[in-house]
Amino acid sequence: MKLATQIEAIFYIKGRPLSIEEIYAYLYQQGSESSKISAENRALVEDALIELMNDYAHRDSALEISETEAGYSLQLKNEYGYLLKELVPAELGKGALRTLAAVAIKNPILQTELIDLRGSSAYQQVSELVKLGFIRKREQADGRSYWLEVTNKFHQYFEISNMAIS
Template sequence: MPRLATQIEAILYLKGKPLSLTEIAECARCDRSAVEDALIELMSDYAYRDSALEVVETPKGYSLQLRASFATLMQSLVPAELGVGALRTLAAIAIKQPIAQTELIDLRGSGAYQHVQELISLGFVSRRRQTDGRSYWLQVTNKFHQHFELDNLLPSLRTSSQS
């Protein structure tokens, strides 16, 4: 049987979310006191190890997570998760681009303002001020095309629509 600290490491990894002491104790089938000691041991192991991971205590419990120093690497490797509303807003921009932000709001509602901010911060949409108005022109970026691999998808769509 592996040592308790190693077992807790596996539990935190497999659950993939913060766990309270009680939840960890239930999973490990031991008492809270033993879990506390093993967590201290595990946190100490990670503190002295040259590892990309760490065990931290959060308001929701204990978690095995990537160290903050790897945040930029994670952002470049892990695709951004978008909610349904933001995806629909992104689709509207991609289909109608360039589209005036005011027209987009008419189509998608006032929640689209927040979607646009999120999509700009993720690099999927660019915005430029209209020369003759107070609104902005919105369009998708190269990152959008790369992320959704449209260049690979579009040739097959073109051939299937020509058939």
């Protein structure tokens, strides 16, 4: 098995930038600790990285091997960045996820009730979740609050059937 191919597998599995020391440690099953490696072993890893970078540079691929301050990584080429906005919603913080979970469990829930449960920071989280399309707001017919409910995008993204949660 080629060293470059093993490194490609490590990048795919780890999904984050890795230093040469980390790559070496994973290759030789020494865990993820950044340990000192010999100049000879460093050169082996660097040569395999160059081979892998050249391979990606010469194939018709949406991916590339990139070197950043954080290390080397397998990433999407810049020209395909427009797909990220459509296909991968922004990561939600822990607070927004908890707010989304509260809305999903109570579905629908009055915004005032949600604020009582989650605190005033939920106002900003609701705004973010509406903007991302995970929840929608409906005016309350006989009050000043809003009804909040999850959308089809929520069900699709989290792969939850559309049946009511009670």
